[in-house]
Amino acid sequence: MEKKIAIVGTPCQILASEKLDKYKDELLNKNQVSADKNKEGINSTEEIAIDFKVSLFCMENFSYRSLKTYLKDHNIGMEKIKEFKIDKGCLKAFLKDGTVFNIDLTKEILFKRKNCDICTDFAGNLSDISIGSVASPKGWSTVIIRSKKAKKIIERMNNENHIETKEISVNEKKILENLSSKKINRNLKNIDKRESISRPVLYKRSISNEKAKELSLECSFENLESDVITQGACVLCGACEYICPADIIQIHNRRPQKFGDCLEQCSNCFLVCPRTFLSKEIAKNNFDNYLGNYIDILLVKSTKIKGQDGGAVTALLVYLLEKKIIESVFVVKEDEELPWKPKSILTNNIKEVINSAGTKYSTVPIVFKALNGV
Numbered sequence: 001m002e003k004k005i006a007i008v009g010t011p012c013q014i015l016a017s018e019k020l021d022k023y024k025d026e027l028l029n030k031n032q033v034s035a036d037k038n039k040e041g042i043n044s045t046e047e048i049a050i051d052f053k054v055s056l057f058c059m060e061n062f063s064y065r066s067l068k069t070y071l072k073d074h075n076i077g078m079e080k081i082k083e084f085k086i087d088k089g090c091l092k093a094f095l096k097d098g099t100v101f102n103i104d105l106t107k108e109i110l111f112k113r114k115n116c117d118i119c120t121d122f123a124g125n126l127s128d129i130s131i132g133s134v135a136s137p138k139g140w141s142t143v144i145i146r147s148k149k150a151k152k153i154i155e156r157m158n159n160e161n162h163i164e165t166k167e168i169s170v171n172e173k174k175i176l177e178n179l180s181s182k183k184i185n186r187n188l189k190n191i192d193k194r195e196s197i198s199r200p201v202l203y204k205r206s207i208s209n210e211k212a213k214e215l216s217l218e219c220s221f222e223n224l225e226s227d228v229i230t231q232g233a234c235v236l237c238g239a240c241e242y243i244c245p246a247d248i249i250q251i252h253n254r255r256p257q258k259f260g261d262c263l264e265q266c267s268n269c270f271l272v273c274p275r276t277f278l279s280k281e282i283a284k285n286n287f288d289n290y291l292g293n294y295i296d297i298l299l300v301k302s303t304k305i306k307g308q309d310g311g312a313v314t315a316l317l318v319y320l321l322e323k324k325i326i327e328s329v330f331v332v333k334e335d336e337e338l339p340w341k342p343k344s345i346l347t348n349n350i351k352e353v354i355n356s357a358g359t360k361y362s363t364v365p366i367v368f369k370a371l372n373g374v
């Protein structure tokens with residue numbers, strides 16, 4: 001029986017999960033491959049559907065290595081840091097000794113990840129619901145409702161007093177649109193610059209569904225490496241590692257690498273990568289539609305949960321689990337030993353979801369692999 005799974009992630013991670021769903025029929029099935037090799041079955045592509053997608057707004061992400069070097073130059077070791085927060089263009093490092101170190105992001109662009117320079121989705125347009133802080137007062141979340149099921153759930157949560165909601169004002173909505181348009185227009189220029197020096201950015205090209213499939217099915221890991229990974233376009237989403245039927249991809253030193261020989265006629269990793277061809281069917285919108293398609297935008301605050309902003313994400317996930325609308329969810333939590341170094345988990349444990357509240361400003365490959373055990 002298929003299990004109901006939810007995911008919370010950045011727009012690029014949501015795009016990866018969307019491609020995993022959309023290319024179900026084209027993917028070489030792991031079960032089939034393992035049965036053919038007389039091995040224990042490890043997965044079935046029928047199990048990969050992700051039923052509820054929660055996107056975080058995302059302007060950019062940070063390179064852990066560069067951030068670490070920058071802080072070291074200021075005599076701050078990562079082990080001294082309890083958490084990071086972004087407030088009014090400032091990245092705040094909260095130290096365990098109670099002091100706060102401020103980094104002005106308008107000046108210090110050293111640790112922005114290069115692949116984020118070509119990202120054209122701020123608001124997580126492919127999700128059921130997108131959540132961020134921009135445009136809402138302190139302690140509230142801005143929530144873009146995109147699907148009918150998300151609308152129904154938010155209404156029920158409001159009626160049952162799990163959340164408070166407010167209408168977004170015209171001015172607040174303008175702020176949201178402006179930020180998204182700023183990111184998209186800036187990064188479209190970056191894409192043009194890259195392409196002008198022959199560094200292809202495949203996912204920007206809007207092509208038909210048939211063409212996207214046809215082109216992708218001619219490609220394998222070598223193409224992924226040359227067209228995405230070495231081009232500085234990989235977002236480290238973890239989808240290729242999960243979907244490889246030969247289990248030969250591993251993310252090592254923050255880079256997907258292949259350890260072994262590919263299967264014949266396999267294009268799985270290339271098909272699901274969010275930085276390869278994007279068909280019109282998947283992309284849905286064009287680059288002028290800054291917030292994507294949506295039903296409503298609200299300001300939301302959890303009545304019980306303390307999150308990064310209004311706690312809307314965690315309140316929603318807890319509700320989905322409590323009401324058995326989903327059975328498990330991918331969240332990102334802090335590693336107990338290295339609190340600043342997050343990791344992705346698939347869990348059905350409500351306490352664990354509550355403990356995962358808060359933004360981790362780092363790229364975290366989603367453990368899509370955990371779906372193998374579902």
Ligand SMILES: Cc1cc2nc3c(=O)[nH]c(=O)nc-3n(C[C@H](O)[C@H](O)[C@H](O)COP(=O)(O)OP(=O)(O)OC[C@H]3O[C@@H](n4cnc5c(N)ncnc54)[C@H](O)[C@@H]3O)c2cc1C
Binds near residue numbers: 059141315364
């Ligand atoms: C890299 C990054 C950049 C962001 N940039 C912006 C921005 O420019 N503008 C803006 O308005 N909002 C941005 N956000 C979103 C914002 O920081 C809050 O996460 C959002 O407002 C939700 O707050 P909340 O209180 O509702 O969530 P909470 O209830 O605190 O829950 C947060 C959820 O996010 C998940 N999560 C945390 N870190 C990550 C991560 N690195 N990858 C995947 N999932 C994660 C956790 O699993 C948790 O479930 C960004 C988030 C990230 C991760």
Ligand code: SF4
Binds near residue numbers: 011059119
């Ligand atoms: S590529 Fe970077 S900017 Fe784009 S959604 Fe992913 S983390 Fe955010």
Ligand code: SF4
Binds near residue numbers: 219243246249267270
């Ligand atoms: S690495 Fe090779 S075998 Fe694995 S998914 Fe990619 S093309 Fe297929």
Ligand code: SF4
Binds near residue numbers: 016228234272273275
């Ligand atoms: S190369 Fe792999 S990890 Fe990188 S963006 Fe593509 S699918 Fe994700």
